[in-house]
Amino acid sequence: MSTEQHTPRRARVRAPEPTGRAWLNTGGEQLRLADLRGKIVLLDFWAFCCINCLHVLDELRPLEREFAEELVTIGVHSPKFEHEADADALAAAVERYEVGHPVLDDPELATWRDYAVKAWPTLVLVDPEGYVVHEAAGEGHAEALRRIITDLVAEHDARGTLHRGSGPRVVEEKPDTTLRYPSKVLGLEGGTMLVADSARHSLVEFAADGETPLRRIGNGSRGAADGDPDAASFREPGGMTLLPEHVAAKVGYDVVVADTVNHLLRGVRLADGAVSTVAGTGRQWRDEEHTGPALSTALTSPWDVAWWERAGGVVIAMAGNHTLGLFDPLEGAVSRFGGTTVEGLRDGPLDEAFFAQTSGLAVDRGEPESEGDDRLWLVDSETSALRWVRPTSDGFEVRTAVGKGLFDFGHADGPAPEALLQHPLGVAVLPDGTVAICDTYNGAIRRYEPDSDAVSTLATEVAEPSGAITAEGELVVVAGAAHRLERPVPPGVTARLVEGASQRVARPATEIGPGEVELVVVFDPPPGQKLDERYGPSTRLEVSSSPEGMLVSGAGSGTGLSRRLVLGDGFEHGVLHVVAQAASCDDDSGVEHPACRLTRQDWGVPVRVTPDGADRLPLVMGGLDAQ
Template identity: 55%
Template structure:
């Protein structure tokens, strides 16, 4: 079988344990931003259909580090995964269900048949409609089993910090920490141990207000506002509130939190409703400034002040770009990147990034930790160009039986398009779901293979069968 289960209280599960329930298998990996988006999409489904629906995360690692069981356990805790997770380090279950993209969702009906398979994110509405239909159908047939699922929450361990993401020094010598796991900010004394106060209630959500009422969702990035702007802006710190898809402003004297950019909804590439308010219905134009509260953002992961631009630069991990936020004007613009995922240098709006997650500024350059390409990128603010300082844009698909030959990073834009077409409609496959207790065998997955190749291949096969 796979290496084991998480969130089951030590119990080993099989499909027989889910008979009579609607099951969604979520093939994911914890360093994939699209997979993290799907985790958020599934939360509402878990709450609405919790008595008849079981979600099972099948963790299918892409990188060597993701196959580490301790790292997986930490990720399950950090991202608050509230359903059973099968650890599938050899990708045996991934192969059994012919998954080819991160993430892939497979819907299994209460009688054990696969009825739909969708690749990519943004399928929440379609899956919700499908689950509601399956529940009604099998309740009428008498094949639906209602009640609690197999999820067993782990015992919480109290701690001052839980998955701290970034720390900055405050003017008084204290430290402010983005306490992502506690959905709050923690102010520490200069000894970096003594908790002075907490800003945020600690409950996941999006709510402005005082330090005891405000809510964050996995805040990751922090940036101190320059002295000369604090009085004008009315806040002292900018926070990249990642899972809320917004930027927040925090006033240090009383801990008041205000949303300064974003709507709380995720920017979806190609969607017609990324602009709201007076701009609703208009097309989003890269490089054009728009009011900061009238545009959706996508998983802002870090934020830093760039004096040469007189603006804050935001690592927008969710759509592989960098944005500029002008707090004085109350505007944002797409500053660098095309929203294609990959590694390509050149002029700002022609460059490709892949999940930019960390930022630093030095002498007119913005340094970007470009996570999915394992590269360090340099943005020259004056020349308005992007170059790669470290890394070659190679994926390392090594696994436990030894490192693999890295494959050159392909152009995943085509992968995303194929995934959208593949999952655009409901695919009634009506085939028995393979077991969740896979036989041990050597993985047939070709390392260096990108999921887009499989998505395109699956699409060709569907066309050949007339689907």
């Protein structure tokens, strides 16, 4: 299929010039699309809070290498949280995630609005003549982009409108510090501490002072090699947990590490620092079965891990698909523990709950004989929520202590139902049974008191706290953006109330009309592919709303990618939650088993109901909206 057939001329639209506050990775130069004529330009609308956006950064790296002379990638940073609109925080994120292409800082979402973007991440492809030829929301589009770019290269090479040569790129060198954007910390026997040195792709063991490095595990390069400490490699390691001694003795390793970007769990033997892969395939989960042998079951961005005896193994915060996993090291098996893969905030039975990028875990074992106090605390970063899981008579349930939903955040103390956090990444249970929260994007350490059901602030001005432990009665915090461990809470300090305010995401709401609205998910298979109808419908669409009563009809699941929605009376604002997926295969009639791919995207679309609002809501999963 040619590019002309895939993107009809009637749909050709001149790409607007990106506008924002400043440019990064350009040496201070401002880029204009007009100056990039002759190049294929890929605009990546992202936010550094978003795990799907981080996946896309890694998906694009091979494309950027393959088409180094024809393609220019521009990251358009479109913040969700207030902290992400801070210029220094963005610069730190660009370094932390090794973003090598130019990045436009667009805190006011001007370019987002110009391109009518509705989801993080969104990719927009611009041809060498400056026209938009393809749009795709979500992740997993690398192969489709490769095919479209290949067609564009051939077409514009033949027409003489393609200019080869290296594109704009200036990357500053990293300062020399022992740690670089550490993420989590684990207390070891004897008082030493193991730190996940995320941007240096290794683990560092420190003495009890938290400042003296004793050894480094991992060679510092991106990779997934097993072996001794100097040969082993990680990719942005995250949370760690100690196994009970009797379990460690049987499996041959003491610590389980969430190797986040590798989509693996790694085992570390503390006696000699040897590293082994214990779960995952190295391939990101794409709707495969969640239960099976550990080394043949795919994971997706495991962010933290915690041994919980009550669950029977290591609970995995599977940030990449908004679920909790369970790893049994003795059986060598992985299973789904909780969640449905829908991103949101819903309590109830664990297998029906919604999670939103769970990023921190901590077990409160309570009193040995008290079943009710044995619970797992967790923080869901995208809903700015503190939640807990506890056993019931017939399984497990999840409840929310702090948090309102995907679009509400802030820094407010007081009764838990009114308290607000901003993208927390870590949690720790304190000796008195209260819970310390690494309130990452507020740069604060917060405390939740279960007895009073209230939230207070223990410390502020901590540079992106992301993990914490208690050591000899003190709280030791990973200050990620300061590249060190800190003790920001003096022993015995009295919590002080910090005045704060609630905030909502600045993302513009989509105006829709009252009554009936046509929801359309746009998906065109990439060149050389067709929808896979061999075993039934190839598409699926699931729709819900917040508040739940906003939709009179149209909620639920179905096979088509369009849906008639009927809005209830009396609703002025809300969020439409849309999950769509489509299966497509190579259009090779002579091949018995063609290569197939599943494309999936979740949207949380803030909407405002107005008399003059649109009666059609298009969401582009891949292709172009022809209307």
